[in-house]
Amino acid sequence: MTDDRPADHPDLADFGRTVDKLRKINAALMKRVERSMDQQANAFSLFQTAISQEAQIKLRTDELNHALSKLAHTNVELSAARDAAERANSFKTRFFTAAGHDLLQPLHAARLTLSELMEAQDKPDNRRLAQNISNALTTIEELLTSILDISKLEAGVFVPNFQTVALGGIFEHLAGSLEPVTRRKRLDFRWRPTRLGVRSDPLMLRRMLQNLLANAAHYTESGGLLLAARRRGDQVAIEVWDTGPGIASQERQHIFEEFQRGSASRHSGGTGFGLGLAIVRRMSEALGHELTLESRVGRGSRFSITAPYAAPTTKTEPNGAPLRSERADLVAKPLIVIDNDLGVLEAMQALLSRWGADVRLARDLDDVAEILSDPAFAPAIILADYHLDSGVLGIEAVKRIRHKTGCDVPAILITADRTEVAARAAIDFKCELLHKPIRPAELRALMQHLLA
Structure with a gap:
């Protein structure tokens, strides 16, 4: 289908x-x-x-x-x-x-x-x-x-301790230290009175100027030296001039390096190791102070340290220039010498006695007390080592003598300690400071200045 x-x-x-x-x-x-x-x-x-x-x-x-x-x-x-x-x-x-x-x-x-x-x-x-x-x-x-x-x-x-530094006092101290050297070399040393102040470390600044002055005096055979300060705006230029052999232009950069000396100074028969200016350069860098040099061969040199201006807190009364030390007589002047080294005591006694002084010797605070027990003895000057035995400082002896006598007896600290601690202790207790080994001419000039 x-x-x-x-x-x-x-x-x-x-x-x-x-x-x-x-x-x-x-x-x-x-x-x-x-x-x-x-x-x-x-x-x-x-x-x-x-x-x-x-x-x-x-x-x-x-x-x-x-x-x-x-x-x-x-x-x-x-x-x-x-x-x-x-x-x-x-x-x-x-x-x-x-x-x-x-x-x-x-x-x-x-x-x-x-x-x-x-x-x-x-x-x-x-x-x-x-x-x-x-x-x-x-x-x-x-x-x-x-x-x-x-x-x-x-x-x-050396760590800078910045503060306001009055230059007048430093200039006077440096002049007193340098005077025996310039007098021996028959140099004309002048320093300009000043009321200027700078922002710096007083100990390092003094060391720098001391090195510059010593270097100038060392290499200058005739003529003279000048220490001066000039204000330039908010800065102060502290200058050391000399009439020495001068420094050739090609040597000026190397002269501040360790173990470097100018050819002119070598030819003039100068000695030294070329460390003084190297120390000045390093300290100026640590302080941030500009250090400059201008020089003409055969005519002399000018070293300049530029520091910030600071108004001094205290007035200074600089003496003036040229420097002429007062010839105070040391004959029969009562002196007390404190040192823990017997050899130093014997040498000091022989030297000071030759100058005619009445010398009393002490090795420690007990000896000082025994000397002061004599009512007829009143020291005119104290010569004290900074470090005594058993950690005792010469400053303690100075304090006891001043307390016993009731007056600020002039004191000179003599020490091999070059630290700031020793230097500041001298300043705090109004003592002069000399570093070992001292030059007898410098010691005598300082003592005569204190007595005058």
Whole structure:
């Protein structure tokens, strides 16, 4: 039997529409499946990328931890090396300080004894030999002092203590110290009175000017020296002039280096180790003061230190120039000398007695008390070593003498201690300060100045 329904029968049309609908649904499902597979592929790709990045992050983290561990180990080594260097510097400073004190002490006694020996010589040949010995002692003293200063600068011991510094008092002190040298060489030393003040460290500034003046006096054979200060706006220029051999232009940069001396000074027969100006340069850098030099060969030099201006808190009464020390007589002047070194006491007694003074000797505070128990003895000047035995300081002896006598007896501290502590103690207790080994002419000039 055959189906004789026409092609456009309703059932066939529905069937065709159903087939088309199923095809569309199938196509939609296929697209969704394809999108889902694409998403899964992307997710898998991202997953693989994440795993790869995690591995790289772990690798970089391990490398960073290794680097940090290595850096920490290096820091420990550097810290240990720094501590070792600081200990070495501290040891070197203590060694130089102790060795310098021990070496300067016998030099001090030798210089005092030699001075007495020179005065006792009548024959020119003997006096010449004694003078040669004195020159050798001076050379050793200058070298030791310079080495001590250089070692302290390298170790950072010199730490500036900035304050207002009146230049008048410093100029007067420096003039009194230099006068015996310039008088012996017949140089005309002048210093200009000043009421100017600067912002600086008084001890370091005085040391710098002392080195410049000593250097000028050392190399100047004729003419003279000048110490002056000029205000330039908010700065003060402190100048040291001399009529020495001068410094050639090609040598001016090197003259401030250690162990450097100008050819003109060498040709003139000057001696020295070229450390004085190096110390001045290092101290000027530590203070932030400008250091300049102008010089003409055969005519002389001018060294200048520029520091900030500061109005002095106290008025100074500078004497003026040229310097002429008062010749106060030392004959029969009662003096008390305090030192724990018996050799120094004997040398001081011989020297001061030759000058005509009435000398009493003390090694400690008990000896001082015994001397002061004599009501007829009233010291005109005290000469005291800074360090006595058992940690006792000469300052204590000065205080007791002044308290006992009821007046501020002039006192001179004589010490091989070149620290700021000793220098400030002298300032605080109104004492003059001389460093061992002292020059007898300088000691006598200072004593005459105090008595006058």
